Amino acid sequence: MESNQYLDMFIDESNEHLQAMNENLLSLEKNPSDTSIVNEVFRSAHTLKGMAATMGFEDLASLTHQMENVLDGIRNNQISATSELMDVVFESVDYLEEMVEDISNNGSGKKNVKAIVDKLERIEKGEAVQEIAATTATQEHKSQTEVASELRFDDFELTVLSQSKEQGFSSFNLSIHLREDCILKAARVFMVFEVLEQIGEVIKSNPTVEQLEEEKFETSFIVTLVTKESANEVKERVMKVSEIEKVVIDELNLDAINNITDNYDHDSSADSLTEKLSEKDDNSGENNQEKESDKQKAAPSANKTIRVNIERLDTLMNLFEELVIDRGRLEQISKEVNSNELTETVEHMSRISGDLQNIILNMRMVPVEQVFNRFPRMVRGLSKDLNKDVHLEIIGAETELDRTVIDEIGDPLVHLLRNSIDHGVEDPETRKKNGKPAQGNITLNAYHSGNHVFIEVSDDGAGINGEKVLNKAIDRGVVSKENASSLTDKQVYELLFSSGLSTADQISDISGRGVGLDVVKSKIESLGGNVSVDSEPGYGTEFLIQLPLTLSIISVMLTEVEDEIFAIPLSSIIETAIIKDEEILAAHNQKVIDFRGSVVPLIYLNEFFDVPKTTEKGKYHSIVIVRKGEKMAALVVDSFIGQQEIVLKSLGNYLTNVFAISGATILGNGQVALIVDCNSLIKS
Template sequence: MSELDMSQYLGIFLDEAGEQLQQLDEAIVKLEQTPDDLDLLNTIFRAAHTLKGSSASMGFNRLATLTHRMESVLDLLRQGKLAVSREIIDILLASLDKLRVLKDSIAAGNGDEGELGDIVARLEAVLAGEAGASPRDKVPGSETLTLDDIEQNVIRAAQVKGFQAYEIRVQLEEGCQMKAARAYLVFNNLKEAGEVIKSVPHTQDLEAEKFEDTFTLAFVSREDADTLANIVKSISEIKNVTVRPISLDEDRLVAAEVSALEQENGSLAARAKANSKASEQRITQTVRVDVQRLENLMNLVGELVIDRTRLAEVGNGLKARLGNEELLETLEEVSLHIGRITSDLQEEIMKARMFPIDQVFNRFPRMVRDLARKAGKEIDFIIEGRETELDRTVIEEIGDPLIHLLRNAIDHGIEAPEARLKAGKPRHGTVRLRAFHQENQIVITVEDDGAGMDPEKIKARAVAKGLISREAAARLGHREALDLIFLPGLSTSEKVTDVSGRGVGMDIVRNHIEKINGTIDIRTTPGKGTCFTIKLPLTLAINRSLLVQVGGRVYAFPLANVVEIIDITPADIQHVHRQQVVVVRGRVLPLIYLGQALGLARAMPAGENYAVVIVGLAEKQIGFIVDNLIGEQEIVIKSLGNFIGKIPGIAGATIMGDGSVALILDVRSLVDNLGVEASRELAS
């Protein structure tokens, strides 16, 4: 098949290669924790075998070569001839990093260009028994002979012609001065009796005398084992010779052949057989869709939602004027039907945009492992709620904040093993990443059982950095002191490392989360640990909001920020430090008129009763007084665009049923721009 023909499959190859590399990354990190899990080893081997086959079929030889070497090492692990160790895991993960570099080069249009460096040599050293072997494997004469698919096929073809395959293990006398010459004589004397298929160590290493005193050959011959042993024993300085028949693992060969056939022909039957773990599971068909198409569909559905609301408004208006006319009843019926269809269509499109959060979480085990090793800490990393789904736009934004939180948990939170033992804790620290649904939100927690955070220490660091005054720090409560870690330039680390200590990171975390209308809260106990809780909307395109009226204009509070709604009278309003407050169930709640917060009015209008919308940001709560409550409604969020720019307190806009525009409030920005010190003090 020509290169032009193969190019049409490049996109599919890159997608599948990315999935296989991620699967290998996760599984290899897990293998270090459960080295005796044979099923996991088989999963890793199959992923590497599939990647090797698809790479070779696409003509990416470097990618195929490196994956082939990895596959050989994995095969030794599967057969129990090589022990899982930290060194082996390091080599396999380094191989994955190189494979990603080659894949990125292919995606950039450069093919799998680039040197493989020393990674192939490191893998060859493992195969030769020079690295990563258990002490049992290191004893003289115990080098492992493994055969790849090509070598096995050669042996099979020879057996069809009447040849027998043997493993010949040769051990030289101790103190042999010319090991390379003895090895050459073995090869030379055997060439009349058959053919050498493979040598361990490699023939180049034998010539350079890069071996101890033992080497092993895969040999095909029509002679019997005793004859071959006598041929080798006739050479001087040979201490011992072992010749035994090679018995190929037929089950494994059949599996490899099925996998290769599946790659070549795309056999649906083979795929169904491999994927059907339970016969009662329903088989689903999937298709890859350009993300931009989903974006366009979501925008169109958003327009339908707006028009559905407008159609209902028009119908209600006509009914109020003309009464129950027959045509109006028909219009109402059609309007309701369109409303139901639009809702169903909206739900299906939203589901199509939903992805398991595992797509974000699956990159973290490797990162945590590497950071823990670099920091000299021992960490058990636990992930829960991988199947929790959220909108792809939220998934794209949440990755960086979680990386910063995990890095801080490892660098700041978890103590060194010796310090944990002194404190009466287990040597291994625990970092737990969890995701779950809560009403119409996604909740993500990052929790550790480390040293926790001391609010007084945080305040002292903020004062030392000049971020707040000593007087302001003294007025801060426990919760507000913890919020100081989100200030740019603040770090509680005593020294700067390549992980943390420069005072950047936590401010980025909050900015990213607020950008997607989320909130973050901190709960910590010194000496016990810290838990960060992130709350996110399910989607950024369509949201449920509370509509209110102020000064004749309509505004929308995102329901994620609304705690409750109360009615108060002027007599209920009190003043503390020139700040209006109201006591709600024993708690002092700061009050502010929404029109005043938006700069629309200097004071709230007189009235007998006031509607108060209580909003919450983590543990902070503030009451906004509004003129009227309109009700809860599903709104389509529209950006204000670059021409208008970012307006403090406004997150976007939406189109109402009557065609008018309502502004969506940015609660965090509103609270931060109030500029009332008393409100901050009382809100904790």
């Protein structure tokens, strides 16, 4: 039986069990005497252990096996579920998540779990957690054994390393750590490799080069280098690359690695693991009490669902997009031919394809719960690190978004939550002095409104110091002193999204209020959404994210500019209008109009996109008022064609990052229309 055919199922189910463990462990920390919660965690760990052993992932099974022992001690009242003990159990879950992540990235799932297993064994024997923490403090430098476990060298690589040593070369392991706020991780990795290849030969990396290029790693990676340069010279060269936090370099001990390579398979043999697991299973605590509680549970109804690989849904969506294009073409032909039978058939096909579109889009919709579920654990960890008491309230986790958006929204939300914990919510003493409860509150709220999903991240902390923001903005040249006095409080808060603007007195490892918020804004805008911020000093801050339900099929207003057609997304449009020459005013060398009491700049699309002039302009002008947050602009076009649902297509690899154009679509008559990126237009 080929295990590979079950790998996707193993990864999906493992992630579900790990998420369940995280949630139940958080509940257990609040209710340490509730044995039903311990039983739930135990079941997840037991199932994960069995699956891992069956699939041959020994390290995963070994660690989960030892976790079972500790959980068994908790539910038998032999071990107390203190906060310190929960830290160790959570650390174990972190290891498990890393191994499953490695497996999902086509890795072996191997990890040196000796240290954490040793902690769990000592807890099982009754040692105090504080003593264990004191004797197992984290070491900065990894031993040769640990490095060898992460960098498994094959015979060819070992031969290269041995021959290099004979020829006078040195072999080094470099543990390279990027800064937490590093934006383009893959670019930094490329620069590091470029530096290393100038002074030697890279033999291996962990993660692999492909995974590094795809940014499938956190903030650190390990590289084995053969060179004639000294360790100090290598370290100095690498540290010159920007956004490198530190480099730990060790000379490779080939004898130790050879021994590890020879003994590794024997020490972690499946037979010995199976024996250990079988031995434990005989008295794993699947006692009568648990069996009775299982019987009390109602039998689950048949779940008529199947797992479908997201790539298959992407393929289905691409095929449907082609159908939408052909549908538009048929509608165009039916108008030209003027045949009743053809018109009726096309109308029927349009209705059917519309229903099909709804079904396909709903198939791709995923609850934001998949993203939100990891945040309670993160908030717990950061709160402990910062000695703060923070409660996270999640509302609307069932709200659904397109899978593509779900995959991208996690990092911006992490950054906003980190900001709220680090610089929004005050420490307990400060809160008490200000007449607030010692425990701070952060609310994560998601809800639908029209064709958009809104996500609010709010806290009841200190709020944003508007004066401080404004002074920083003036110092950085983001805004002039003359314009600063006319800004409203909300406009001042929006300045936080400017590049590199921070009001933090000290930049911490967790976050800095403002550091990276420009990146958050860019990421959300790249998804067709926008983000705004509001605050009340002393009472809290709220970030509001607006996102489209889907990214592939959008509603647009088709407009004509000379002989070209441009599509403007309806989500950006406030309204359309026709103005006369005398309504056009001038301000600061910019043509503007008065739109409902607001001064709105005019942007002539024929000039902006350098469209060849083919017609003479009259005294009337068609305009489209578009908005990005609080800012507006009036796009001048020649005429309106009408609203239409179109398929958003990329411009291809040769036309990446075309300014103010987000993509293109094929119309019913076969003509290509460019889709205007209103966010970029207004920003310019």
